[in-house]
Amino acid sequence: MTRTVAVLTAGLSQPSSTRLLADQLAAAADRALRLHGERVQVEVVELRDLAHALTDNLLTGFPSGGLAEAVETVRRADALIAVTPIFTASYSGLFKTFFDVLEDGMLEGKPVLIAATAGTARHSLALEYAVRPLFAHLRARVVPTAVFAASEDFAGSAPDGSLSARVERAARELADALQSDGRLGSRTAGAVDHFADPTPFEELLRG
């Protein structure tokens, strides 16, 4: 069957190393899922294009146009790859804003691969102390390997092993997470639709 992987990237420059890392992860996830006999559809969401719409959403309370489509892309996806640049020791404000405007429960049970870029490897733990807790709060299923890439990784001069090995490992974990149980993705997990299936009033009245 076809699996949809949403790739969310919060890089600001063009080309951005955040987008480059996102593309590497998407390609690796595609390979790993094909090994499981799956077809893969990758859908990329560039948050830079939605920066105004995200601010508007904070003020108006609803997503407009392209942002509404991006939210739907993430909602429908079987898995999510989320990549942020590290700004001031944490995820970027733009990255966080996207998750701030999602409806409660939208990422519940969804397999997520987290990744980040920064100018220096000294920020690598930001994935563990900032990004991972964010997704824990959203009750997503974050795979164990979080991929951090600093400038030296792109230069191929990092002392602690290759970026591509970490990318492949994280992608395998994401593919495995998609295979691991019957409640694949978030399509069947998560909240009840209270509009399709309202709580009967007698029950509400009983408190």
Added chain:
Amino acid sequence: MQFGIFTVGDLTEDPTTGRTPSEHERIKNTVAIARKAEEVGLDVFATGEHHNPPFVPSAPTTTLAYIAAQTSTLLLSTSTTLITTTDPVRIAEDYATLQHLSDGRLDLMMGRGNTGPVYPWFGKDIRDGIPLAIESYHLLHRLWREEVVNWEGRYRTPLQGFTATPRPLDDVPPFVWHGSIRSPEIAEQAAYYGDGFFSNHIFWPASHTRQMVDLYRRRFEHYGHGSADQAIVGLGGQVFMRPHSQDAIREFRPYFDNAPVYGHGPSLEEFTSQTPLTVGSPQQVIEKTLGFRDYVGDYQRQLFLIDHAGLPLKTVLEQLDILGEEVVPVLRREFAALKPAHVPEAPSHASLLGLSRQVVTA
């Protein structure tokens, strides 16, 4: 179909002059706006209820009673009455009194308000918002229908052998609407009682309204009050008009850009494409308003917001002239031509009185 206006009662600086009206002015202006609404042939005037600056309408029945005394046909309503933080006994008494004073020209809309901090000011907890709305309204519903009420609930001291006075005019309780933007429980509540459902509609995309109205209509039928298309639906709308649409856009833009709620966010053009806001010619308002029917079905009440964001009184009164002369007569005609015969009008005191007499004589 009923047409009218609803006000939030905000005290907002006019961004074109830097002037903010005094509370006294705003309250008197509200009365002037309501009188004008009747004069230009509108049916309904509704006021919000707020207990914090920058809003003035904390005592809606006082203002509405004053307006009732100065009008003769205008139906008075609320948008909304805070069923969560107001004692339902006081709502029963205050609005029954107003119903007598206005000779039945009254209905009201229950809501939970837009201000989180209001709950503790009245000894309540915002986390109980929905359960409060449900329990308190259930008590209110009984207080208006049962002479003697014994009652015990979670949010109010018990009542033993209590009679709310005065009794509703002609023993016909005021018609009630329930307003909510996104809470399915409130659509369910309105459907359960066979009450009206009002969607604020403005500031939000049509999808929110459609989803809530669909649910309400479906459940209205489920609870046996009639077919889904006979449910009683009201909608908000937000308009600013000039004969030439470019003039309307130019004049309204500074108010839009600085408005509370959505100001400093999307552009006027984006917001008009995303929400019911219409800034343009009377013809554009007519076309957009008729389009609401495409996603909510035939509905009974259309209220416009025309007096917020610091617009001066003179401008608001001009807007009312345009509504009364050029917009509402066309909408009345067009909506009436489209509405099937089995779809009812919004209940009024007279129609509800007629129904109760039929029940008595049957």
